[in-house]
Amino acid sequence: MGTDDHRVIADEALLRSLVPRVTGILVRRGADVAAAEDAVQDALVEATRTWPTDPPQDPMGWLVTVAWRRFLDATRSETSWRRREERVADEPAPVPPAGADDTLQLYFFCAHPSLTPSSAVALTLRAVGGLTTRQVAEAYLVPEATMAQRISRPKRTIAGARLDQPGDVARVLRVLYLVFNEGHSGDVDLAAEAIRLTRQLLAAVDPAHDAHPEVAGLLALMLLHHARRGARTTADGALVPLAEQDRGRWDTTLVAEGVAVLQEALARDRFGPMQAQAAIAALHADAPSVEETDWVQVVEWYDELLRLGDTPVVRLNRAVAVGEADGPRAGLAALADVDASVPRHAAVEAHLRERDGDLGAAARLYAEAARAASSTAERDHLVRQAARLNAR
Template sequence: MHGVELRSLTPGVLAVLVRRGADFAAAEDAVQDALVEALRAWPTDPPRDPKGWMVTVAWRRFLDATRADAARRRREDLVEETPDPGPAVGVDDTLQLYFLCAHPSLTPASAVALTLRAVGGLTTRQIAAAYLVPEATMAQRISRAKRTVAQVRLDSPGDVSTVLRTLYLVFNEGYSGEVDLAEEAIRLTRQLSAAIEHPEVRGLLALMLLHHARRAARTRPDGSLVPLAEQDRSQWDTTAVAEGVEILQAALARDQLGEFQAQGAIAALHADALSAEQTDWVQILEWYDELCALTDNPVVRLNRAVAVGEADGPRAGLAALAELDEDLPRHTAVAAYLHERDGDLPLAARLYAEAAHRAPNLAEREHLTRQAARLNARP
């Protein structure tokens, strides 16, 4: 069993320890110790029940640490005996762990870091590298998150929507180093989907698969961005598209529409078009209307303005855009695109250049700068 498969055992093992009474931070340390021991021992002596083995070793590590702690007297009832290892299924325990790591008392950044550490089984170094921050900074963030959730009681149902938002944040971080966070988010969402029957979990999994299917076509060899309309669709992963569409259709059939299902439907319509010209923008606009009814998210309304511009013409898109706050991220870039579509190239070039100055990352800044240069070079 290699590292990724070992990581898949982490949430269930950690959840068992927390349910038995271990505080989160101590339980997580014990599970990490068990992972190290498994990597050392399993290649020569693999257990018949990997999860049961992990639970037993982690529990013993926790007990050893507890007995050595000054708080031993407060834990006497907990440490009287080591439970029979036995098989450890713990689907409900694992689900509670998702809710704990995405608890509303945590900031989004802390929830993501704790989810990757506790549910994903990544090391602090790997998470720090993925987020391009010093390991000490990430260690402090995770430590604070552990202290926060140590005070949380797992005696009531968690908020699925908070868990899904956290997983989507992980997914959108994409790839930056040895850990592919997009694939990690898909793995964790698959795990959650197997543990809970919920159409929005399925909707998020479908959305991730449909977006991830376009990954190979999103950048050129030099790292520059390729807009959706210009992507080589033969590079799209048709297997991932087919799986995403199948999962989405099953979720929509439940007739319990949520925002991730609506976003998945929009992604599916893009994936269904053989070329950018064949995109069904009228139907996409209808789904954006559904999405706006579900969530009053200004970013959704910004994307809807683009769809209006494609379905009803650029001037209609500009009218929709005029209703939104100009300080919204990407507002200026959308205005530039719609003015270009409307034929006002000097204004579009100026707006592209302005949007480039506001871009949140280098790749987007370079893309917008090239767009401005392209228009300025025209007669």
């Protein structure tokens, strides 16, 4: 890769890191967030065209100037331009430079309660992440026109919304975790993008804010899960369950960072569900093998999660941990409290039945779970499990 290639990549990373701050400046100058986001996207396109040959001395100032001009051009093209120009002057009064608060408010906007989860994810990737509509569409394996509609609809829904109301950090964290779990399609690694955006959010949240440890907890959870990414599938894409993964392929640098971020969050003594999930992931990352995992402590963390929010998914995962800590029959007893319609229930019961020696029931349950699998890789793995037991 040549020097120019490195510069282009560096410029793209810089552009995307500046997006929320530039958008925040436009909003404080009088633009609504949807219009500001459109203008910033136009400025990004212009930057990718001109920066490789004519890089600006002040990238932030350049983006603000170009985006503001694009916004004014769009404003004047509206039939109500006279009324709008009374509110928005060509030469706005100087404003303080955008900082962490602008970034945080933009996250809140993209996770607005009136938006569906998928709309919030798409808008976050565009408005905060700085991705183009094409990049978001490729990541979700849908046509660009389809994604354009997904992005435009939520922007119409919250058109005119201002960044002057308290936001829900927990809602933002849910959106970012959805991004993290979406996969790795196109030229954008969504898991890596979610980690970048969560780092950015952590820098924007006041350390004294009650939500700060939960943002750190989400970052730690992502890092610990991402560390195992290379061992989760075989070369041909087959799923490798945790117990069978080659732990030598786990990224120890990410594990160490995730544990350090989690420890700092827990030390603040403002506990939340993201920190609990990260603590469970840390126990898995710390164990040399599945047998050497501290399953008793894993169960204790699941008990903490239940106290914070009793959900079927938490109970399902707790049943697996109980089965490892106290034996498969104890796990089956814990599973009896979980509705059988919960996704992965049949797969968990199959695992516990197999460990208890009931291979016939386990094979039938693996086959049932395969029929309900949400992905091809998961389905193929469960089919192989059923076939393995049937062969015995």
